[in-house]
Amino acid sequence: MNVVEEMRLLSLNQATIQTWSARDAIEGCARHGVGYVGLWRDKVQEAGLAATRRLLDETGVRVSSLCRGGFFPAPTISERAERIEDNRRAIDEAAELGTDLVVLVCGGVVDRDMPGSRQMVADGIAALIPYAAERGVRLGIEPLHPVFAGDRSVIAGFGEAAALAERLASPQVGVVVDVYHVWWDVHVHELMRGLGERFFAFHVNDWLAPPPDVLLGRGMMGDGVIDLHGLHATARASGYMGPVEVEIFNRDIWSQPGDEVMALMLERYRAHVLGER
Amino acid sequence: MNVVEEMRLLSLNQATIQTWSARDAIEGCARHGVGYVGLWRDKVQEAGLAATRRLLDETGVRVSSLCRGGFFPAPTISERAERIEDNRRAIDEAAELGTDLVVLVCGGVVDRDMPGSRQMVADGIAALIPYAAERGVRLGIEPLHPVFAGDRSVIAGFGEAAALAERLASPQVGVVVDVYHVWWDVHVHELMRGLGERFFAFHVNDWLAPPPDVLLGRGMMGDGVIDLHGLHATARASGYMGPVEVEIFNRDIWSQPGDEVMALMLERYRAHVLGER
Numbered sequence: 114m115n116v117v118e119e120m121r122l123l124s125l126n127q128a129t130i131q132t133w134s135a136r137d138a139i140e141g142c143a144r145h146g147v148g149y150v151g152l153w154r155d156k157v158q159e160a161g162l163a164a165t166r167r168l169l170d171e172t173g174v175r176v177s178s179l180c181r182g183g184f185f186p187a188p189t190i191s192e193r194a195e196r197i198e199d200n201r202r203a204i205d206e207a208a209e210l211g212t213d214l215v216v217l218v219c220g221g222v223v224d225r226d227m228p229g230s231r232q233m234v235a236d237g238i239a240a241l242i243p244y245a246a247e248r249g250v251r252l253g254i255e256p257l258h259p260v261f262a263g264d265r266s267v268i269a270g271f272g273e274a275a276a277l278a279e280r281l282a283s284p285q286v287g288v289v290v291d292v293y294h295v296w297w298d299v300h301v302h303e304l305m306r307g308l309g310e311r312f313f314a315f316h317v318n319d320w321l322a323p324p325p326d327v328l329l330g331r332g333m334m335g336d337g338v339i340d341l342h343g344l345h346a347t348a349r350a351s352g353y354m355g356p357v358e359v360e361i362f363n364r365d366i367w368s369q370p371g372d373e374v375m376a377l378m379l380e381r382y383r384a385h386v387l388g389e390r
Numbered sequence: 391m392n393v394v395e396e397m398r399l400l401s402l403n404q405a406t407i408q409t410w411s412a413r414d415a416i417e418g419c420a421r422h423g424v425g426y427v428g429l430w431r432d433k434v435q436e437a438g439l440a441a442t443r444r445l446l447d448e449t450g451v452r453v454s455s456l457c458r459g460g461f462f463p464a465p466t467i468s469e470r471a472e473r474i475e476d477n478r479r480a481i482d483e484a485a486e487l488g489t490d491l492v493v494l495v496c497g498g499v500v501d502r503d504m505p506g507s508r509q510m511v512a513d514g515i516a517a518l519i520p521y522a523a524e525r526g527v528r529l530g531i532e533p534l535h536p537v538f539a540g541d542r543s544v545i546a547g548f549g550e551a552a553a554l555a556e557r558l559a560s561p562q563v564g565v566v567v568d569v570y571h572v573w574w575d576v577h578v579h580e581l582m583r584g585l586g587e588r589f590f591a592f593h594v595n596d597w598l599a600p601p602p603d604v605l606l607g608r609g610m611m612g613d614g615v616i617d618l619h620g621l622h623a624t625a626r627a628s629g630y631m632g633p634v635e636v637e638i639f640n641r642d643i644w645s646q647p648g649d650e651v652m653a654l655m656l657e658r659y660r661a662h663v664l665g666e667r
Contacts, residue, residue: 221599225617231576260537262574263599263615270547273576297539299508299550322498322540327604338540340502 114349119357119387123379124149124177126316126360127156130374131367135160136168143172145375149356151216153180154206162209169211176212177356178253178289178314179203184220185237186230186267193233196220197240204241208248214313215245216253216289221264230267231277238281245285253289253313254278260327271295271304278311287313290348291360293331296320296339305344305351312353317341317386318361331361333377335385342388357386391626396634396664397656401426401454403593403637404433406655407648412437413445414648420449422652426633429487430457431480439486446488453489454633455530455566455591456480461497462514463507463544470510473497474517481518485525491590492522493530493566498541507544508554515558522562530566530590531555537604548572548581555588564590567625568637570608573597573616582621582628589630594618594663595638608638610654612662619665634663 114122125147127138135156142150157165157179169176182203187193200215207215219234238252245252256274257266268274271290278286288311295301297320305312319337324330334341345357359378366374383389391399402424404415412433419427434442434456446453459480464470477492484492496511515529522529533551534543545551548567555563565588572578574597582589596614601607611618622634636655643651660666 222615225615227574227576227617258537259535259574260601260604263597263601265600267574269574270576297504297536297544297546299504299547320540323542323605324537324540327537328600338499338502340504 114354116383116387116389120383121148122356123147123382124151124356124358125375125378126151126180126358127153128180129359129361129366129378130371133371135165137371139165139168139172139174141371141375142174145379147174147375147379149175149177149358151178151180151358151360152176152210154203157206157210162206166209166211176210177358178214178216179207179210179212180216181218182215182252183217183266186220186223186233188223193237197237200237200241201244204245204248204250207250213249214251214253216255216314218255218257219266219268222262222267227267234268235277235281238286242281242283242285246283250285251313252286254286255289255291256294258294258327271298271301275304275308275311284310287311289314289316291316291318292339292341292344293318293320296344301344302347305347308351312348312351314355314358315345315348315353316358316360317345317382318359326364329362329364331363333361333363333366334359334381341386345386391631393660393664393666397660398425399633400424400656400659401428401633401635402652402655403428403457403635404430405457406636406638406643407651408644410648412442416442416445416449416451418648418652419451422649422656424451424652424656426452426454426635428455428457428635428637429453431483434483434487439483443486443488453487454635455491455493456484456487456489457493458495459492459529460494460543463497463500463510465500470514474514477514477518478521481522481525481527484527490526491528491530493532493591495532495534496543496545499539499544504544511545512554512558515563519558519560519562523560527562528590529563531563532566532568533571535571535604548575548578552581552585552588561587564588566591566593568593568595569616569618569621570595570597573621578621579624582624585628589625589628591632591635592622592625592630593635593637594622594659595636603641606639606641608640610638610640610643611636611658618663622663
């Protein structure tokens with residue numbers, strides 16, 4: 114793909130500009146010529162699902178993914194059932210917004226039992242597959258950085274996420290590759306190449322060394338230590354040809370005007386991800 | 391091993407009680423009936439190497455490991471040579487203190503080049519092997535939690551550390567397993583079982599979820615989400631029969647009187663690691 118084609122596939126994950134509503138994010142993308150947006154459920158709820166859909170139709174901005182489903186492990190059967198039910202709502206919302214991808218943050222460990230918690234994740238996703246298939250929505254397992262294994266995702270390694278997706282053996286289930294979570298893995302390139310049709314999404318940002326805060330201290334592309342150009346090249350060589358979301362949780366960036374962040378994001382994406390300097 | 395034998399193999403890594411000097415730590419171990427201590431080079435330097443050795447001889451407390459060598463990656467050849475030279479001093483100090491183990495924190499990424507930085511680590515350790523062998527000292531590669539991959543260790547996965555040790559193919563090189571760094575890995579038990587003679591050390595503490603601070607927010611055993619009893623059992627089943635260090639970097643614990651921390655550590659070790667409640 115050439116640079117123009119690549120820039121057409123850029124997506125703003127709205128978590129990058131936390132001060133923007135869903136409406137602001139969609140209009141901001143349209144204003145800056147960004148073709149895709151990654152939306153968050155809470156923001157969509159605030160803006161209204163139907164109103165958001167109308168704005169998408171008016172602007173032509175497309176939704177690359179809806180964040181987020183998951184959080185399957187819970188101590189009781191009824192809590193686990195509630196969470197699966199909530200994931201069904203996420204699938205409905207994704208379909209309504211015209212995206213075929215729900216990003217799954219699988220959930221943390223229950224009762225110090227990693228194998229048991231992982232089984233709850235596998236069972237939860239399996240329970241969703243028929244519902245997702247009927248609506249044409251795919252479930253993207255996002256391996257989270259191991260720093261979140263306690264409270265956010267027991268699926269903490271890229272290899273583990275890939276193996277889980279393979280085991281679930283459904284076209285509805287694949288992997289969301291976010292460089293922040295997997296950049297450090299000695300096998301990251303070969304794991305990307307091995308995903309095949311299960312390579313559902315690719316997210317970029319940067320790893321500050323050391324991170325000022327692991328949750329809200331992600332870096333803008335170019336400010337950290339990740340070989341973004343190399344990982345992006347491998348993503349494309351692996352056959353992933355979809356949108357690339359920029360997803361940066363960073364308090365400093367959130368304190369800046371959204372339009373300035375958009376301009377910086379475009380510049381940094383071109384320079385550090387596409388290598389056009 | 392029974393509980394008495396296990397308690398004899400408990401070691402205080404002095405990082406757990408940061409306010410104690412090397413002398414305080416050795417005397418504290420003697421006072422509390424703890425047979426082993428893990429020492430830090432800066433603390434030993436402050437106390438004096440010969441004086442520390444004398445105190446060890448007087449008290450009968452043994453050194454389970456010396457922290458730390460490593461930090462091999464650097465931008466220039468001369469800097470890398472300096473770091474290898476510093477590791478030689480660590481080996482000398484370990485020999486003088488009567489421990490056969492230097493713990494390696496391998497060092498962070500240079501110039502966004504993970505493969506290159508990893509090669510610098512492998513080359514650095516390889517360069518030390520003859521020197522270590524002459525002095526009867528072993529080099530323990532500690533896979534660090536991936537949250538430290540940017541600034542402290544590009545050897546961020548247990549599997550990677552095990553593979554590196556195997557590749558270096560020397561009785562001088564093995565792996566230091568600290569639960570804080572590897573607990574989240576889906577393969578942690580099988581990786582422990584696969585180490586064989588390369589299982590050089592085992593460290594315990596706990597993972598708070600979420601951690602209040604990734605560097606200085608480790609938990610006391612029992613305060614977090616790690617299945618310590620299960621991991622310890624696997625360490626012993628894997629054939630590792632050496633000392634077990636308690637290593638906790640935690641500002642709250644550092645603010646408590648050392649003798650209280652020792653008492654708590656003994657109680658929690660017995661309950662949560664050995665499962666004696």
